[in-house]
Amino acid sequence: MLDNPSHLLHEMNRVHNLAVELDPEEVWRCLGPAGNARESLNADVLQATGFAASASNPRGISRILNVESAKRGKVYFESGYIAEGKRLPHIFEGAEGAVFLIATAGPGVETEVASMMERGDHIEGVVLDAAGSAVAINAAEQMQAQLMWELEQAGYKVGPPITPGTEPWDIEGQLTMFDVLIADEIDVTLLESLLMYPQKTQSKLIPFGRELRLVNNPDEAPCRTCRASRCPMRLEEYVGILGE
Ligand code: SF4
Numbered sequence: 187m188l189d190n191p192s193h194l195l196h197e198m199n200r201v202h203n204l205a206v207e208l209d210p211e212e213v214w215r216c217l218g219p220a221g222n223a224r225e226s227l228n229a230d231v232l233q234a235t236g237f238a239a240s241a242s243n244p245r246g247i248s249r250i251l252n253v254e255s256a257k258r259g260k261v262y263f264e265s266g267y268i269a270e271g272k273r274l275p276h277i278f279e280g281a282e283g284a285v286f287l288i289a290t291a292g293p294g295v296e297t298e299v300a301s302m303m304e305r306g307d308h309i310e311g312v313v314l315d316a317a318g319s320a321v322a323i324n325a326a327e328q329m330q331a332q333l334m335w336e337l338e339q340a341g342y343k344v345g346p347p348i349t350p351g352t353e354p355w356d357i358e359g360q361l362t363m364f365d366v367l368i369a370d371e372i373d374v375t376l377l378e379s380l381l382m383y384p385q386k387t388q389s390k391l392i393p394f395g396r397e398l399r400l401v402n403n404p405d406e407a408p409c410r411t412c413r414a415s416r417c418p419m420r421l422e423e424y425v426g427i428l429g430e
Pocket of ligand 1: 276
């Protein structure tokens with residue numbers, strides 16, 4: 187069991203009310219390379235940036251659970267929760283606990299995008315959709331940064347955030363996320379397809395521990411000296427074995 191008295195540990199669901207100040211560059215990142223269209227889309231991006239920031243209601247929910255063990259493709263948490271994924275035990279080597287988090291932009295942007303598409307304003311709709319994604323990413327990163335900072339202040343090393351539906355963790359991980367978190371409190375629901383509503387929502391799992399092996403800090407990540415050249419989870423470039 188964790189023995190740090192931080193207010194973070196062992197609490198149940200914690201709701202985060204977030205304020206997102208969106209920069210147009212964050213919207214461009216979600217739109218992808220615009221090439222020659224950048225100039226002609228600039229006004230749409232500026233407008234979408236302003237609209238998305240005002241129409242969103244960014245909120246999040248998080249919970250911390252102790253890790254009991256990690257073996258044979260499964261991580262066992264306190265209270266009987268289990269996360270399954272072939273590579274999860276490697277990510278959880280040395281983990282004492284994990285943060286489960288969901289952050290959402292709310293439904294405001296996607297409702298407007300649906301109306302735009304219905305009216306035939308496809309370009310404006312695509313740009314606003316990207317702005318909604320940027321709000322959700324910004325909200326999740328804010329929460330992540332705050333929670334990681336609190337854990338580091340309490341003396342823990344923090345691992346890379348893992349998302350259901352990516353290499354280390356199957357999409358079924360969403361079922362665990364929604365078992366652990368009372369997402370209703372921020373009006374987020376899991377659909378039968380395992381997608382979330384609102385769509386502009388992110389879910390993540392972040393391991394931590396005083397002896398965590400796979401840390402998020404580039405200076406400490408073991409990937410730099412690990413020869414597993416085909417590893418799909420590599421956090422840092424291979425720089426060779428020290429002393430070779
Ligand atoms: S590169 Fe090596 S240390 Fe890094 S995640 Fe892959 S197996 Fe682990």
